[in-house]
Amino acid sequence: GKYDRQRSALLPILRVIQEEYGYVSELAMQYVADLLGIHAAKVYGVATFYHFINTEPKGKFIIRLSRDISSIMKGANDIARQLETVLGIRFGETTPDGLFTLQWTSCIGMDDQAPAMMINSEVFSNLTPLLIPQIIRQCTEKFYSHRPITGMVGDSFTTTLTYASHHANAGITKAAAMEPDEVIAEISASGLCGRGGAGFPTGTKWKMAADANGDVKYMICNADEGEPGTFKDRITLSWFADLVFEGMTIAAYAIRASQGIVYLRAEYAYLLPHLEQVLKARREAGLLGCDISGKEGFNFDIRIQMGAGSYVCGEETALIESLEGNRGEPRNRPPYPTEAGFLGQPTVVNNVETLATVSVILARGAQWFSGIGTEKSKGFKLFSVSGECARPGLYELPWGSTVSGLLALAGGEGAKAVQIGGYSGRFLPAAEFGRKLAYEDLGAGSSVIIYGPDRDLLEVAENYLEFFVEESCGQCTPCRDGNVVLLNGIRSLRNGKCSGQQLDELLSLAETICVASKCGLGQSSPKVLLSINRYFRNEINAHLTAEHSARST
Numbered sequence: 194g195k196y197d198r199q200r201s202a203l204l205p206i207l208r209v210i211q212e213e214y215g216y217v218s219e220l221a222m223q224y225v226a227d228l229l230g231i232h233a234a235k236v237y238g239v240a241t242f243y244h245f246i247n248t249e250p251k252g253k254f255i256i257r258l259s260r261d262i263s264s265i266m267k268g269a270n271d272i273a274r275q276l277e278t279v280l281g282i283r284f285g286e287t288t289p290d291g292l293f294t295l296q297w298t299s300c301i302g303m304d305d306q307a308p309a310m311m312i313n314s315e316v317f318s319n320l321t322p323l324l325i326p327q328i329i330r331q332c333t334e335k336f337y338s339h340r341p342i343t344g345m346v347g348d349s350f351t352t353t354l355t356y357a358s359h360h361a362n363a364g365i366t367k368a369a370a371m372e373p374d375e376v377i378a379e380i381s382a383s384g385l386c387g388r389g390g391a392g393f394p395t396g397t398k399w400k401m402a403a404d405a406n407g408d409v410k411y412m413i414c415n416a417d418e419g420e421p422g423t424f425k426d427r428i429t430l431s432w433f434a435d436l437v438f439e440g441m442t443i444a445a446y447a448i449r450a451s452q453g454i455v456y457l458r459a460e461y462a463y464l465l466p467h468l469e470q471v472l473k474a475r476r477e478a479g480l481l482g483c484d485i486s487g488k489e490g491f492n493f494d495i496r497i498q499m500g501a502g503s504y505v506c507g508e509e510t511a512l513i514e515s516l517e518g519n520r521g522e523p524r525n526r527p528p529y530p531t532e533a534g535f536l537g538q539p540t541v542v543n544n545v546e547t548l549a550t551v552s553v554i555l556a557r558g559a560q561w562f563s564g565i566g567t568e569k570s571k572g573f574k575l576f577s578v579s580g581e582c583a584r585p586g587l588y589e590l591p592w593g594s595t596v597s598g599l600l601a602l603a604g605g606e607g608a609k610a611v612q613i614g615g616y617s618g619r620f621l622p623a624a625e626f627g628r629k630l631a632y633e634d635l636g637a638g639s640s641v642i643i644y645g646p647d648r649d650l651l652e653v654a655e656n657y658l659e660f661f662v663e664e665s666c667g668q669c670t671p672c673r674d675g676n677v678v679l680l681n682g683i684r685s686l687r688n689g690k691c692s693g694q695q696l697d698e699l700l701s702l703a704e705t706i707c708v709a710s711k712c713g714l715g716q717s718s719p720k721v722l723l724s725i726n727r728y729f730r731n732e733i734n735a736h737l738t739a740e741h742s743a744r745s746t
């Protein structure tokens with residue numbers, strides 16, 4: 194009833210069933226298929242694609258322990274052993290009383306407070322083995338306390354967004370006094386580029402959507418940050434949700450969209466009540482709905498749709514597929530979403546940080562914004578810093594700041610290597626810490642993971658490949674099968690069972706996967722191995738069998 198039998202609502206419907214019954218049975222899948230007039234195989238394909246949809250019974254409490262590299266470095270394996278001991282089961286199993294299921298999961302957006310885990314939709318962070326019995330006991334007694342993880346914890350500096358949030362709605366007021374084309378011109382003049390990684394000019398994207406023909410246009414906020422090590426959306430949505438919704442409304446005005454959707458990652462379900470509350474307040478203040486800001490005909494509203502646990506849905510076309518009720522598999526392009534996106538209509542997808550920044554730019558002016566940063570990277574940027582450092586947290590810096598400057602702020606001096614932009618980003622040795630955080634140098638990634646001097650980098654590479662194997666959508670062979678071969682190869686190497694010739698074959702395969710994969714996941718998954726080979730060949734040589742290869746880079 195709630196979803197009016199819309200086929201595109203398949204994923205929310207599956208979530209509702211799961212909330213009610215604990216899992217989505219085959220019977221339920223058939224029922225939904227009949228209700229929506231689609232084949233049961235289609236429902237099965239969607240239900241089995243997402244990590245947060247269970248197709249078989251699980252425990253009443255599903256414990257998902259993050260195993261990304263920042264969590265591992267902070268002791269996640271010790272937490273795992275303690276959980277297994279206390280519950281008497283292994284990972285992947287459910288206790289005989291049906292109360293607990295233990296699962297590994299990838300990043301849950303809490304790397305500033307690692308190690309962390311979720312129990313259903315509750316987050317528990319800064320875990321120690323000593324805390325585990327107490328948490329389990331509280332679950333068992335059904336009175337574990339809600340601990341909302343919404344704040345800026347640790348050393349988080351977000352000065353510009355904080356300033357803007359004190360001048361709320363200055364941006365939308367200014368935009369409503371302009372023509373839509375003038376708003377696009379203002380954003381173009383600011384030099385703002387997408388903060389999601391690709392760095393596409395935001396004004397250009399909006400212009401493409403504004404010029405496209407469509408019955409209806411959509412403004413989508415990508416709040417599905419799944420890149421290991423990143424948590425900036427969590428903090429931005431917790432503290433600056435108004436700026437994000439304001440940015441969506443400004444974008445909608447510019448492209449003449451009437452409907453907005455926030456695609457919120459499943460791991461952030463606990464933010465939903467807060468976000469709904471902010472939306473309600475904006476409607477009551479006339480900042481959403483009809484004739485926004487008193488401008489006749491400026492009609493726009495926003496709804497939130499939950500994701501269901503899939504890394505690849507951070508890619509905008511995969512996200513649109515998911516919104517339409519399909520498996521979140523990337524589309525071929527062209528056509529681009531600005532021309533034919535959600536339900537085939539012109540659609541702009543911008544991420545959380547980009548949209549918050551839009552509000553700041555409208556409020557303070559393109560000229561002010563473009564005066565910050567470098568020639569090709571205008572403004573400021575949020576960085577989620579985690580790993581082996583004294584002060585993990587969220588840092589806002591002008592583009593063009595150096596890696597070493599950021600490390601000094603976070604207490605990560607002396608690091609051996611740094612991963613910029615999450616697992617799919619750049620792996621940088623200490624010799625290159627003078628490089629700049631900017632589009633023209635290290636790219637747009639937010640996640641910064643710091644590796645201390647004693648870190649085993651092949652352990653890091655194995656962790657990365659486990660993640661990519663898990664998250665590959667399976668659509669293309671180089672990524673689906675190639676990453677499995679790479680993972681097995683790295684394990685052989687770590688076990689001292691890899692010859693130089695086998696390593697050369699692995700490196701050759703890694704290069705092939707980079708060029709032959711369809712989307713960014715496969716194109717970047719082998720880079721960690723290639724980088725370690727390039728910068729830390731001595732750590733590889735230490736594991737090779739006697740017959741070494743002459744190949745060094």
Ligand code: SF4
Pocket residue numbers: 505523664665666667668669670672673710711712713714715716
């Ligand atoms: Fe799917 Fe990987 Fe191919 Fe991307 S590269 S489409 S994630 S199989």
